[in-house]
Amino acid sequence: MSSKDNTVELLQGTLDLIVLRALTTMGSLHAYALAERLAQVSDHPLSLNQGTLYPALVRLEQRGWIKGTWQKTANNRDAKFYSITKAGERALAKQTERWRRLSGLVDKLLLES
């Protein structure tokens, strides 16, 4: 993966967090909508080929944190829609808390000392 100066490289594990978060706020989404959503919310363009989502989706689905079903889109195309599960919500809460602690610590170490 090449990194350019103006892109933010995703830390491992954070993509999962972002996907879960998007699915809680937006309800069920297919991969394309999810990619568009991520591009929308980030001011910086994430160094994210849309295809990058797929491993994360499979991973999350295998953990039982999200669930995918085939449905029709608004303009009548077949797509797999993902929605967050109960376990996914619990995991999101836990991971978010963890992330807060770590980023707080990193902030402290980087900015204060």
Added chain:
Amino acid sequence: MSVSAGRRFLLRLLTLLRSRRAEDNLAREIDAHLQLLADKFMAQGMTAGEARRAALRSFGNVAHHKDLTRDMWTFPSLDSIRQDIRYALRTLRRSPGFSVVAIGVLALGIAGNTAMFSLLDAVRLRALPYPDAEQLVVLWGNVMRTKLERRGASYPDFLDWRAQATTFDGMAAGDETRMTLSGRGDASRILVETVSASYFPLLRATPAIGRTFDANEDVVPEKIAVVVLSDAFWRRELGGDPQIVSQPLVLDARPYTVIGIMPPGFRGVGDRADAWIPFVMSNSAQGLAQRGSRGFQVLARLKSGMSRPQAQAEMDAISRRLEQAYPETNEKRGVEVAPLDEELLGEFRPALRALMIAVAFVLLIACANVANLLLARSEARQREIAVRTAMGAGWPRLLRQLVTESCVFTGIAAALGVGLAAVGLGLLLRTSPVTFPSFVHPHVDVRTASFTIALSFIVGTLLGLAPAMHSRVARLSDALKESARGSVGRRARFVRSALVMSEVSLAVLLLVGAALMIRTVQQLVAVDPGFDPDRVLTARVSIPRSASDPSSTGAAPLVVSARTLLDRVRALPGVTGASLVSDPPLSGLDSAVFYTAEGQGVSSAQTMPRAYVHRALPDFFTTMGIPIRYGRTFLDSELAPASGVVIASEQVVTRFWPGQDPIGKRIKLGPLASTNPWLTIVGVVREVKYRGLPENPTADPDLYFPFIDRSQQVSLVIRTATNPVGLIGSVRQVIREVDPGIPVFGVFTMSERIADQTAQSRFTTWVLAAFAAIALVLSAIGIYGVMSYLVAQRTREVGIRIALGATRRQIVRLIVGRGTLLVGSGIVAGAAASIALQGVMSRLLFQVSILDGATIAAIGVLAATGVLACYVPALRAARVDPLVALRAE
């Protein structure tokens, strides 16, 4: 992230195994995705082609993303384990020194365990080359004398057992004898088993050619001379000619018709038979009818579903009935039902079990060493582990990673170990003084390798747990702080010290065990056999009878007198003395008789005096170096059948005539009431270890009768001026010159016969000493490692001490003192544990106690090695430059 070729291959393989459905689903999903993207671009005004290309661009490399996605399909745990393995291999490569030492040490331990397990596995129950071997038992005719003694069976007893017992599927009499094969070149002696017809079906052995005995050939008066040959004998002596079946073979000057050839590998229960003849051929009808004449083994097979205790209970009942029916011969006679595998392999088991325990100790020591190395490394990795925890790696995940890591290198060590074991086992067996039965083939195979694999995973898990337990205490904040070492360091030091202490204790056990075995062998070798075994050669000859007149009753004369042979041998240069005896010491040819001492009254079956009898020429005692205590040896005039004289060993005198002059006292063979003539004691010789070292199997004395030149079976004992081995050729030569029909066999020096008696102890000692040496080296490495670590940890402290004026000597004393404490407490614990050792090893030891000088010396060696291992790091500490040390942090 690049996907290595190997991994890609593995993934392809896994993908093949998965259903096509996931693959189709993914393709469909990505297609839909691309469509949606294209829709968007077309809505922005692109042409269909442009939109498609733009969609692909913004999606990224489809194949690559599919690949990465397929990655996720593998079972998640499997996938991360693979990741861990890759990570572990990388870690190993990063510190090659550590890896080589740790893997080498473990490989050594695993190799030892694999080799010993292969040996132990080779003598397991299933090693017997017979189907359903667990049902096979030996029936011993036991007798209750002052203690329980094992005897054989008599033919009438055997027939009664077989007729009355219901718990057996079959019962066969079996004995071993040597016979002279003649009529085919030089006469040779062959080993023949005399067996019942049921013997072969009992062992589930079927002949390769022809048949085995039938019921007619098993009946007493009808003696039908037939013989079944072993494959090896048939190929060796008869060139593997199948036409030999139904042809005669001359054994002991009598033609036997060959009726069958056994398949290769079948050597009979004795594991060395050349041929088999019907049991009833082994004795005359009168001989077989004597219930009191016992001497052969009975082999039996339990009915399936019958247990040995059930069979034992039935045989007990049968013995009681026989005792009532025949009190004369069967008083206090019982039957012991003993498992066959214990009879054949039992002698090897205790020693191999002890060695297995010893080598397990070696592995434990190796593990302690490697655990220490891992601990040291895990301290260096505290920060890495803490960061990983912070990044969301769960505790179980970390644990799994550490365990996977150690399993990876125990796995490598196991692979090396199996190879090493295969080589080592071969070497061990080639140099072993112990001969295993022909059907025992210790080798490294799937069974033993799976033992090794299981072992290495157990070891790997334990090793992984050690640093994991210790990382657990590490708190993120502590670990991220550069100098936070306090509590973690102390705890780690304790764990490491404990490991080294246990290492030292185990090494003490091994060294003490080895020392006890070495002393045992020394004691065994030092046992005075009662004769002088140096430079003595023994050889057996079997003199054929001349076949001149087969119709005449009574035995035909011998072709040559044994005295003639003796004279020829005596004339050989280098021979300082030679004599004739029925059976030389330690030859296993004993035969016992009951006797009665004059004036001693009637004795019971339990106390009836028994002795082993030998026939000897007058100069036998001087030739063998057996001192005469009272009286004299035989006179030449007494070398006649009814001379009425006997020479006894000292025990006869101490039992019946203590403090009296034994010369002129009389004994007779058999009970007082027998009609045997009284025999006068003309000499008393020293008690000899005639039947076994370090002790005779039973404490019975020996009786010597004058040698009569009538016996076919004679042994020469030859004392030589130089190494007797050099004379073997010329002895064979002079006998062949007299008559090529006289087979010479059983040629051994007395020293060889004695060495045979101690072979197993020497083997055990040798292997145990090797294990102990490895243990010593490993624990020295362990002590050295921990002390070096300690010194490194305390560099700053040492620097301060030096800066404050401590002398180098004081520093060395400080470090060595601490090491000595460690080694000392390990030794104390080990010494305490080794008190239990004597009990465990009692079956292997002979006349040594745990408080032997050798065991104390062994502990001393360990202590010295331990202190020495502390010295190097201590000297390093003493050279610490206080300025450098204080600047270091």
